[in-house]
Amino acid sequence: MGYKFERLPQLIDMRGKLPHKGQYNMRNGGVKAITTRVWHHSLTKLNLKGSNVHAFADYHVRTNGWPEIGYALVIDPNKVINGRAAIYYCVDIAKKSYHVGNSNNFSLGICVIGDYRYDKLSEPAMRSIAELHDALAADGIGKEDKSHNEMPGYAWKQCCIYDYEKAIGFLKGKKPEALPATYKVQEGDTLWSIAQKDGPDGITVEDLIVANPGINPRGLKVGQVINLGKAQYAFTRKPDEPKKPQSSYRFPLPEGILKKGDRGEKVKQLQRALDAVYFRPGAIDGIYGAKTEDAVKRFQSVYLPYEVDGVYGPNTMEKLKAVLKSKGY
Numbered sequence: 664m665g666y667k668f669e670r671l672p673q674l675i676d677m678r679g680k681l682p683h684k685g686q687y688n689m690r691n692g693g694v695k696a697i698t699t700r701v702w703h704h705s706l707t708k709l710n711l712k713g714s715n716v717h718a719f720a721d722y723h724v725r726t727n728g729w730p731e732i733g734y735a736l737v738i739d740p741n742k743v744i745n746g747r748a749a750i751y752y753c754v755d756i757a758k759k760s761y762h763v764g765n766s767n768n769f770s771l772g773i774c775v776i777g778d779y780r781y782d783k784l785s786e787p788a789m790r791s792i793a794e795l796h797d798a799l800a801a802d803g804i805g806k807e808d809k810s811h812n813e814m815p816g817y818a819w820k821q822c823c824i825y826d827y828e829k830a831i832g833f834l835k836g837k838k839p840e841a842l843p844a845t846y847k848v849q850e851g852d853t854l855w856s857i858a859q860k861d862g863p864d865g866i867t868v869e870d871l872i873v874a875n876p877g878i879n880p881r882g883l884k885v886g887q888v889i890n891l892g893k894a895q896y897a898f899t900r901k902p903d904e905p906k907k908p909q910s911s912y913r914f915p916l917p918e919g920i921l922k923k924g925d926r927g928e929k930v931k932q933l934q935r936a937l938d939a940v941y942f943r944p945g946a947i948d949g950i951y952g953a954k955t956e957d958a959v960k961r962f963q964s965v966y967l968p969y970e971v972d973g974v975y976g977p978n979t980m981e982k983l984k985a986v987l988k989s990k991g992y
Contacts, residue, residue, distance in 0.1 A: 668736075668798035673747040673791055678755055681720035685730040687758040694757050696769050700796070700805040701814060703734065703762065703774040704823040709741055709782045716751045719774070723761075725969045727856045733762040734774040736795065740788040741776065748791040756804060761856075763814045764849025765885070770814070771805055779825035819843055819891075842866070846891035848883045857891070866891065869898040869985035872966070876989035881965055898985045913992045914939050916984055921975040925951040933975055937962060940986050962986075 668674065690696045707714040716739070720732035727733075735754045742749035754760045762772035773795070775788060799805055811822035819842045846857065858868045872880065874894030878887070900906060909915040914936040917929035931949040938944060942962045945954030956973040963971040966982040 666798070666802045666804070668795060668802055668804070669752070671750060671791075671794060671798055673744040673794075674750045674752055677716060677751045677753050681716060681732055681753060682724050683720065683731040684724050687730050687754065687760050689757055690759045690768050692768075694804060697756065697771050697805050698769045698807065699766070699771070699814075700799060700808045701763050701766075701770045701772055701811060702808065702823050703772060703811050704779055704825060705774055705776045706778050706822070707776065708778045709776065714741065714776050715739070716753060720753070727761075727851075727853050728968070729761045729851060729856075731758075731760065733760050733851075734772040735760055736771070736773045738773070738775045738788060738791050738795070740782075740785045743787045746787055746790065747794065748785070748788040750791050750795055761851030763811065764816055764852055766814050767850055771799070775823070775825065777825070779823070784825045816847065816849055842892040842895065844890070844892040845888050848885055848887040848889065850885055852883055852885075854880050854883070857889075865899070866894050867899050869981055870894040870896070872982070872985040873897040873989045879965070881968060898988055912984075912987070914987055916980050916987075917975075918980070919976075921951055923951050923953070923956045923973065930955065933959075936983055936987060939992060940983070940990055 669676075705714060705719060707718075712718075716732065716737050719734070719737070723729045723733050724731065732753045735752070735756050735758075737751040737753055738748050739751060740748045756771060759767050760772055761767055763770045775784075775792065777784070777788075796808065811817055812820045848857075854868050854871050858866050858871055868880075871889065871891075871894050874890040874897040878889060883889075896904075909918075915932055916936055917932045919929070921930060921933060926949055928949065930951045931947055933951075934944045934947045934949070934955055937955075937958045938947065940962075942958045943954075944958035945952070959975055959979065960971050960973045962983065963973075963979060966986065967978055970978055
């Protein structure tokens with residue numbers, strides 16, 4: 664007969680239909696290992712084009728490097744079925760998907776699409792939250808419900824923001840704690856997943872790179888301690904801080920796009936910067952040849968692993984600027 668939650672009329676099975684690169688491992692102990700239903704939000708406004716399960720899966724796979732989307736179930740207020748928000752079944756609940764670090768094995772990830780600093784939790788969304796919760800409870804899937812910020816290591820997360828008490832009355836609505844000075848890496852963590860910009864201090868990937876010059880962004884290890892709260896504004900400017908002109912840096916970086924075949928002073932600036940952070944481009948000759956292209960690709964493979972094209976652009980510029988700052992330039 665299957666589970667009751669699978670028979671909800673607003674549930675749409677998306678398993679195997681979303682962007683993925685491999686599969687998650689099965690939970691140790693199977694579905695019976697699930698003790699906690701963990702509630703998230705997407706922090707993307709409902710009216711944005713990217714507020715959908717396909718975009719989330721693409722982000723989790725391409726940017727975070729996860730095998731599949733991180734949430735088993737996603738509630739979408741943008742799609743209403745018989746007065747209820749659609750519920751997408753994205754990852755089999757028997758799989759250990761990445762969404763709460765070291766607690767993944769015993770936690771089921773449920774995300775409600777929306778940025779509830781601005782969006783309002785709609786009645787169709789609240790109905791689906793309540794019905795999904797009741798069905799999961801009846802199925803014996805999980806014994807308790809918690810917000811993302813109530814899970815070990817995530818007290819600093821502003822997730823979830825919306826008030827579930829209006830829907831089912833089981834979340835305590837605790838205010839997230841201040842961002843901790845350091846953070847211990849958990850299972851599935853990457854710099855990109857840690858720097859979600861949904862903490863009270865808006866930490867970015869570039870901030871983390873600058874504050875942690877000795878780490879390998881592609882090789883974080885479980886239990887590794889990184890600077891987190893200390894990373895605030897390490898690279899990102901404070902709201903009231905004026906932007907420094909490129910000419911004020913020891914290794915100013917050129918604006919715009921550079922690619923193989925280009926020549927001139929801008930290429931020399933790029934070559935000098937790459938050389939300063941040990942991604943040797945060959946001669947500093949102002950010629951964007953094979954060696955310079957290779958140096959850009961090597962840099963991107965470490966700091967932009969899903970944009971390794973050998974072309975220098977805005978994203979490469981921001982990461983390179985952050986790495987230069989981490990080295991004291």
